[in-house]
Amino acid sequence: MAAQYITETETGSEAGSGIGSGADEVVRLAARGVTVGYGGRTVIDGLDVTIPPGVITTIIGPNGCGKSTLLRTLTRLLRPASGTVVLDGEDIARLRTRDVAKKLGLLPQAPVAPEGLTVADLVARGRHPHQSWLRQWSSDDADVVEHALAMTGVADLAERPVDSLSGGQRQRVWISMTLAQGTDLLLLDEPTTYLDLAHAIDVLDLVDDLHESGRTVVMVLHDLNLATRYSDNLVVMREGAILAQGHPRDVITAELLHEAFGLRAQVIDAPVGDSPIIVPLGRTHV
């Protein structure tokens, strides 16, 4: 039954994902047959995925399915045992770490700033890939940092220590640092972890703003309804493989949720927007 279902969603997703594959001159970011593991354990086995440019792609899946592993592989934090990650048509493993950092911004899960470091100083560190031993700070750097602070709405917090901020503000500051890196490709590993719903929405609205200004975003999210609401492209994973990929309204079905998460749920149209809403049924609340 499982195998049959996968083929169904694959054809379904191809129909729905005309987003990036149409104008396929140079692939911005893609994994080609990557196998990744920790120690002796294989987490992802021979996975292929292409990240469509200019949209928000969200990777979802149950705990331990390899979402973060895939994201970390795409950013070269993890080196695949076999297969390649392609960045702008080149094998990412052959690029210099610094050159990767000029093309691809990365925000890891729950980063921690040193106690007392100010917002402005943290965001300024984002310029590192563009600096050198001799050229440690320039007016260009200052301009970019000022814009990054303003764009993420943390300009008025610039002199505050990062550790004195609320969780939501802090996450905005980290995103601001990633923006200061000046890349149009952003990879965010669970940017809404530890945030309440209002702050999560706040951060995701910011992510949406970044996408509107032309950036390609890839993120991992836990919350399915937020993922469907804020993504143009969903990558659904289970046990290190991709179950389905495409626009949320094409991908999210009750069958898929059961297949991927073992979750009983109903999928209905949202009263606003064009994305579906997932109503989990559980065992007792029907």
Next chain:
Amino acid sequence: MSGTETGTGARTGGPEDIGTDVRHARRSVAQGARLGRMSFVWRPWMVLVTLLLAGAAFLVFCVSIGVGDFPIGLSRVIATILGRGEQVDEFVIMDLRLPRALAGLVVGIALGVSGAITQSVARNPLASPDILGITWGAGAVAVFLVTVSSGTTEAVVSSVGLSAAALGGGLGTGLLVYFLAWRRGIDGFRLILIGISVSAVMQAITTWLLVKADIRDVARAQVWLVGSLDNRSWDDVRVALWCTLVLMAVVAAAAFQFKPMHLGDEVAAGLGVRYTVVRAVLLLCAVLLAAVGVSVAGPVAFVALVAPQVAMRLMRSPTPPLMASGLVGALLLIGADLVARAALPITLPVGVVTAAIGGPFLVYLLVRANLRQTDR
């Protein structure tokens, strides 16, 4: 998607009001400064503090040279160092006292910088070469040399042999701690825990060696173990001076790549830093600097722990500043040596004084770390 009601009311910063925000940000973003082809962040306070620290270190250095059975005034000390002194002063200063003061300066800088690096890498103020077992490792090997080779190979146990043994012991222990703590990367807490255990083993070995050894060797080993600048000759200082200069050059070259690593390995990697390489190079430098320090002055306690923390507070820096930590280390060690020689009724080895300062400071750090954890 933007029509969602968040309910926080705190949201600002849509692209439309970006102009005022940029102007607001301009005031808080650090200004740059140029010097020929170099450009760097201009932080007047840090430059001022560093200059003051350098001045203070030089002053204490000169005072330390002047104090002794044959007191020499400050102006005469400075004149002699600059090569314009009288002949009597020149003999006392250049041949007898300068090596001791220079040893204090070099060891202080080496320990301070070493502590700044280890504390930064582990992102924990407790991670200093003393806690990580490097100084005790150096001590254990040196004591082994003193006690086991007693009498038979007196030549080897000359100060040069002792220094080499300490250097080897420090390096060996540093590598041991690093590889024991390595598990798909280095985690600060694991580094400290492994360091404390290895440190305990090294102390146990030292104690065992002392219990077994001949009483005369024990006396010699004890003096060295406390940490002392007594009877340093030019031969002792020269090697340490060159080693420290070379290591400091490497540290200075790597310091730029080190800056993003205060944000954690993954963020640093995202910013284009090959963090495993940078960290390995810098930790190696830190271990060697600490070992050089121990080889000259013995395992002087707590300087490497205290100096970076004091430097952080003086500089109002969130991370241990490398250069200032070295200067505070020098100030602390020479100052402690001065107190040990001149201010107390009996002459003590410098290690006793640094321990007296460092012990309470360690308690303060622990209490503070504890308060912070219970706050959350």
